[in-house]
Amino acid sequence: MSSRDHVLGNIRTRLGRGAEDPAHADARLREHPAGPLPARAVGAPDELRARFVEMARAASGEVEMLADVGELAPLVARLCAGHGVAAHATVSPDTRLDAPDWAAAGLEVERRAGRPEDRVCVSHALCGVAETGTLVLASGPDSPVTLNFLPELHVVALGAGQVLGSYEEAWQVVRAHGALPRTVNWITGPSRSADIEQTLQLGAHGPVRLVIALI
Amino acid sequence: MDILTQRFKSGAREALVDARLQKALENIQRGFPGKRAKAVAGLPEWERVRDHGTAIRDHAIAHLDTYLECFEQQVVRSGGQVHWARDAAEARTAIAGICRAAGAKTVTKGKSMVTEEIGLNDFLVEQGFTPVETDLGEYILQLRGDRPSHIIAPAIHLRRDQIFEAFQRHHDPAMHANSDGHAELQAEARRVLRKRFVEADVGITGANFCIAETGTTVIVTNEGNGDLTQCLPRVHVAVAGIDKIVPTLEDTSTLLRLLARSATGQDITVYTTFSTGPRRAEDPDGPEEFHVVLIDNGRSDMLGGELQSMLRCIRCGACMNHCPVYGAIGGHAYGWVYPGPMGAVLTPQMVGIERSANLPNASTFCGRCAEVCPVQIPLPDLMRYWREQEYEGGYQPRVARWGLAGWAWVARRPAIYHRLARLGARVLAVLGGRTGRVRRLPLAGGWTAGRDLPAPAGRTFTDQWRAGTRPPRAGAARPRGTRS
Numbered sequence: 197m198s199s200r201d202h203v204l205g206n207i208r209t210r211l212g213r214g215a216e217d218p219a220h221a222d223a224r225l226r227e228h229p230a231g232p233l234p235a236r237a238v239g240a241p242d243e244l245r246a247r248f249v250e251m252a253r254a255a256s257g258e259v260e261m262l263a264d265v266g267e268l269a270p271l272v273a274r275l276c277a278g279h280g281v282a283a284h285a286t287v288s289p290d291t292r293l294d295a296p297d298w299a300a301a302g303l304e305v306e307r308r309a310g311r312p313e314d315r316v317c318v319s320h321a322l323c324g325v326a327e328t329g330t331l332v333l334a335s336g337p338d339s340p341v342t343l344n345f346l347p348e349l350h351v352v353a354l355g356a357g358q359v360l361g362s363y364e365e366a367w368q369v370v371r372a373h374g375a376l377p378r379t380v381n382w383i384t385g386p387s388r389s390a391d392i393e394q395t396l397q398l399g400a401h402g403p404v405r406l407v408i409a410l411i
Numbered sequence: 412m413d414i415l416t417q418r419f420k421s422g423a424r425e426a427l428v429d430a431r432l433q434k435a436l437e438n439i440q441r442g443f444p445g446k447r448a449k450a451v452a453g454l455p456e457w458e459r460v461r462d463h464g465t466a467i468r469d470h471a472i473a474h475l476d477t478y479l480e481c482f483e484q485q486v487v488r489s490g491g492q493v494h495w496a497r498d499a500a501e502a503r504t505a506i507a508g509i510c511r512a513a514g515a516k517t518v519t520k521g522k523s524m525v526t527e528e529i530g531l532n533d534f535l536v537e538q539g540f541t542p543v544e545t546d547l548g549e550y551i552l553q554l555r556g557d558r559p560s561h562i563i564a565p566a567i568h569l570r571r572d573q574i575f576e577a578f579q580r581h582h583d584p585a586m587h588a589n590s591d592g593h594a595e596l597q598a599e600a601r602r603v604l605r606k607r608f609v610e611a612d613v614g615i616t617g618a619n620f621c622i623a624e625t626g627t628t629v630i631v632t633n634e635g636n637g638d639l640t641q642c643l644p645r646v647h648v649a650v651a652g653i654d655k656i657v658p659t660l661e662d663t664s665t666l667l668r669l670l671a672r673s674a675t676g677q678d679i680t681v682y683t684t685f686s687t688g689p690r691r692a693e694d695p696d697g698p699e700e701f702h703v704v705l706i707d708n709g710r711s712d713m714l715g716g717e718l719q720s721m722l723r724c725i726r727c728g729a730c731m732n733h734c735p736v737y738g739a740i741g742g743h744a745y746g747w748v749y750p751g752p753m754g755a756v757l758t759p760q761m762v763g764i765e766r767s768a769n770l771p772n773a774s775t776f777c778g779r780c781a782e783v784c785p786v787q788i789p790l791p792d793l794m795r796y797w798r799e800q801e802y803e804g805g806y807q808p809r810v811a812r813w814g815l816a817g818w819a820w821v822a823r824r825p826a827i828y829h830r831l832a833r834l835g836a837r838v839l840a841v842l843g844g845r846t847g848r849v850r851r852l853p854l855a856g857g858w859t860a861g862r863d864l865p866a867p868a869g870r871t872f873t874d875q876w877r878a879g880t881r882p883p884r885a886g887a888a889r890p891r892g893t894r895s
Contacts, residue, residue, distance in 0.1 A: 200495040203653065203707045207476045210714035219474040224658050225481060225624045231463040231665035234456050255681070289695075309695040312609050328679045335690075335697060342696045345638045363664035370660075375489070376625050378690050378697045379642070382683035387635040390675075391548035391566050392574055394438040395593045400547055401601060401608075402635025402682070 230364040237327040237362035244326040248359045249410065251329025255385030256398060258407045265292065265353065265411050269301035272318060272351055275407060276303070279349050281315045286347070290320040290338040293353065310342030317347040323358040323369050324408075328384055331408065332366045335379040344381055350403040352383070355411050412530050412558060415746035416758060416767035422744035423773070435568050436741050439561075443732035446676025447783065454672065464669045465786045467662045468723035471623075472714070478623035478656045479705065485626025489688030491701035499529035502706045506531060506615065506648060507538045509702050513646045515540055515612035521630060521637030522546035523617025524562050524726060525652050525706060527748045528761070531615075542615075543607045545636040547600050554581045560742030562749065563674050563728040568741050571596065604636070614640035614698070618651035619725070620666065621703070624659045627687045628703060631670060631680040638684055647698035649686065654710050654722045660685075666725060669785035673727035709761045717796045721756050723786040730780035730790055736773045745770060752780035752790040759797050768806035771797035832871045840869035 197205070208217055236247060249259045260271055276283045284304045287293050298305040310317055319339060321331045331352050335341040344350060360366055363382075370380060387402030398404055415422070426432055451457050471478055483493045494509075496502035510518055518540050520526065532553070535542045544553040548566035552559060554577040559565030566574070575591040578599050590599065616637050618628040628649040630637045641647040657663050671677040690697030713722055731737040731751025742750035746767070749757045755770040771794040780790040801807055807815075821828050842849045843866025852859045868875075 198495070199497045199501055202497055203495055203705075203711055204476050204479065206707070206711040207479075207653075207714060210711060210716075211473065211476070212715060218480070219477045221470075221474040221477045221481075221658065224470070228624060228659035228661045230661045231467070232456055232459040234454055234460070234668070236454075251678070255678075312605060330679060330683075335694060337693045337695060340695045341638075341642045345635050345642065363667070364661055367660045367664070376627060376685065376687040378686065378688060378694055380685040380687075381638070382679070382685075383681065384679050384683075385681050387633065387681060389547045389597060389634045391546070391551070391564065391634075392593050392596055393435070393569075393571055394442050394564065394567065397593050397597045399601070400597060400634035400636070401545065401604065401639055 230362075233362050233364065234327055237325075239326070239361060241357075241359070244361050245356055245359045245410070248324050248326040248329055251326065252324075252385070252408055253329070255329050256388070256406075257329060257385045258405065260407060260409050262409050262411045265295045266297065268293070268318070268351075268353055268409055268411070269296035269298045269303060271407075271409060272298075272316065273301040273303050275349060275351065276316055279316070279405070281349070285316040285318055285351075286310060286314045286343060287318040288320060288339050288343055292320050293318060309340035310344075310346040312346060314343075314347045316349045316351070317343040318351045318353070319343050321352050321354040321358070323360050323366050324354050325363055325366050325382075326359055326361050327363070330363075331381075331383045332370070333381045333383065334370060334373070334377045335381070336377050341379045341381065344383065345402045347403055348399070349405045349407065350386075351407045351409060353409045353411060359410075412527055412748055414762050414766060416762060416770060418746055419744055419767075419769035419773065422746060423740045426740040426744045431570055432568055432741055435570055436738060439564075439567060439732055440738050443676065443729075447673060447729060447732070448676075450672040450676040450678060453678070454668070460665060460668050461785055461787065464665050465723065467657065467665060468725070468786050469720075471656050471658055471662075472654070472719065472722045475653065475656060475711075475714070478658055479653060481623040482621050482626055482656060485624070486688070486701070486703055487626070489626050489701075491626065491688045491703060494702060494704045496704060496706045496708070498708050499706075502529045502650070502704055502708070503531060503534040505704050506650065507535060507540070509646065509648055510535065510540050510613050511538070513613050513700070515646070517607060517611045518542045518613045518615060519608055519611040519640045519644065520544050520549070521614070521616035521632065521640040522549050522565065523615070523650055524559075524748055525617055525650050526615065527559060528708065529650075529706065531650075543604070543611070545604055545608065545640055546632075547597065547634060547636070550600060550604065551577055554578070558743065559748070560750065561728060561731065562726055562753075568743065608639045608643050611640070611644040613646040613648060614644040615648045615650060616641055618649045618655050618703075619670065620657045620663050621651050621655045621705075622657055622660060622663055622685075625687055627660075627685045629663060629683065629685050631667070631683050633675075633677075633681045635682055638682055641684075641686060642697055645698060646700040646702070647686065647689070648702045648704060650704045650706065652710055653705050653707050654724070670725055670727055673729040673783065673785040713760060718756065718760060718793060720788050721753075721760075721793055723788055724753055724757075725786060726753075727785060729783040729785065733779040733783050735775060735777060735779075740773075745773070752794065753788075756790060756793040756797065759800070764797060764800050764804060765806050768801040768804075771795075771801065829871070829873060833874065836867045836871050837869055839864075839866045842866060
């Protein structure tokens, strides 16, 4: 008997069924009902946007309001200068990030996955979740997952219309794209640790700063 | 990990007089409960979410076989592999096999209690691999040859100077003495671990949840180490107990609303990562192989019995953060991987009650653990179950057994009981003298070391009742020796 059969058989026996008698649970998987939603996850679009900004800032994220995606290039240039690093950024191959004139802002840009030496990376989020100020990024050719974790400074563009209320709404957006991508990242603020004497320090292994560009 | 559960009493005694540890433990008492309370107060729907989360866990456990099979199918459909392990040895062998097939040398690890449970690191070293813990706390412990003392804050027992010493010894003996600040130490670990992330061939993480609907494993971290562990190496191995199964993405979302609030008092952790299969053909990064190792190790035996509700546990650590016993002695005294109330229930199941009989006794039954548990596990009831097993199995120390047997014998004989009670009341009243306070009591020196025992009135309740001197009503003078 394989370990698999042994484990499954023991579960069925202990639950008072025959070793070959599985429980039926298809309905829940098919319908995937949502649980109780917090009131703070519900509201008009402008309320949700305001809450998203408030919650993201509460998690030590920085939020910049941009009139259009073109303003992203000067913002990144400013951030590089302010952070004391070269005007160089790795930008995800997402076509929505083709529009900014990076060179005009004085930035040298590479469109690729992350590398350990990258200090500034720019990604585009799939959506944002107001209830906790969380960004949702889905990995794929347009959104290399390494960009989210290797740099010191991570800039994430997010369309203001993509700010949703709850995690459950975010899953609807992900489901609409078909099968799940390799990685879905929920990101709420910059990396941190309190492992040394329970004293919170930002920038543990991931980005020290997370800047959300709300467009 | 060595099982030191039989050393509980001496470990607890040592912990109580360890000034450095006591200082470190203050961080728990001062930090976690207040942060949790604030986060819970910030979610007015808390009790409803908690009830729903509890129902999700119960449903998943009642249909565990089916959801495990669904999970397996979905992992395979998305290009991953599932390995089943009945016990720790099978799990270790499966993981080492994956590492060997990958031609691995360096193996990075995200924080995972189940890999501590199966003693993975020592085994990997024996097999010629170099495991590197990447969670800051776990990394410090690995350098020191130390063990975790908390399931979410593993190095909480350490002070900053001990961490500085570890880095100085293992990274750079010339490390400057003024680089011992929190920020400097963290930056040092980041610098050194970056290289290890890049050179790793296999990355091993745990899983906070395994989602049946999609074949997804979920990890929550604040540091991002679990993500660098799984997105840089060629192979990602997720190791999980079979109890981690959750039906759907929506169900997982409900549980995530409970997890971080209960654990660190955050609304959500910085990173919540859902991993499904290996990188897709068109993906520019991510692991080429995805393996899930599902471990039973005594879990399926908890089904259908008194301990079934323990399988709801989502490993938030709230029970230990709110436990007066854990707060006084820390996690090491418990002697194995899982400390505090949840450990007092799980450890006897996994290592045997005969080797861990003291753990379920390490509780005042104050009930705070059950009160704060996000999935409403009746932890005191489960500890009581183990106390019964301990008694029935005869694992109590002889003195305790004789004492209890003697008590039972006397308690069933009212005449003798009354005579002894009368004697006791009189002796204590004499010992109390004019002050009505007993300052030192033979056989109870520990109790009177820190406080006086109020002496009884000199006559037992039964005697007073018979004599017609009824106990006074409220407002009447109290007999000597009682206090408000």
